[in-house]
Amino acid sequence: MKKIVILSDTHIPARARHLPKILLNACEEADLIIHAGDWQTLEVFYELSAYAETVGVAGNVDPWEIVDRFGKKKILTVENLRIGIIHGDGLRKTTEQRAMEAFEHDEVDLIIFGHSHTPLKKETGGVTLFNPGSPTDKRMQQQYSFGILEVGEEWTVKHIHFDKEI
Template structure:
């Protein structure tokens, strides 16, 4: 199972269209996970046009998206438990808020966004995965998104690229 993982697309403010490299992977995916900050309902529906989409609300999403999306999602894919949350808030770091969102819940992977910083690491046996942003790299060297390959195990990787066209 090929899962494309995104966050912080901030469309149309940071881009008018999804980068072509991302569009190609979206077309070949089994599932798309978006960890919040679509920004507009149009960008939500654009992603949905590529296939099955699971998303959570972020702190800059419109009122329509806030009403449509949950704060967090807990998925089981190929027997693997995956938590999805944006990670915004006022206390702790983004990473610690993401972990706290699933406290007491057994997850093998937590996907989060908000910081625009790509992260792929294990903490207490749980994979923490922030895909970065495909449209707003902020102070990062490259734009990015993630790919999860789910068989009996999780394989996570980032796709880094220099131009968002």
């Protein structure tokens, strides 16, 4: 069973000085870490990479070195699970609709996106949409959040919600 930590919208150092301990504890047990954009600094990548292989995409507030390193869209396969990753920013439509449209011509099982800072898990047309929320900038949400994806013969994805950014 592979354990994958999913996060987005860390916005360091603009929204937080550091990643919260609950997230880093989860990263200690991770086989892979997926970041869906708005890192704001490569230091976040370096910190996460110390725990496990880290992949991701750039978001709308990321500087050119992050865009250049990660790109804006990615598809990866873990076991037999095809995962699409995108930040979800853009014009018109909702973040969710933009994420779905980005992969409408690709065969994916799971689409991971961010941008809205709003945790979401929803199945539509045989594809699971998953927004982990943000572990550092909860905006209008009651709690901070990130996700855990477990992949084996079957796969599950869930949110981890927490109250304090520590």
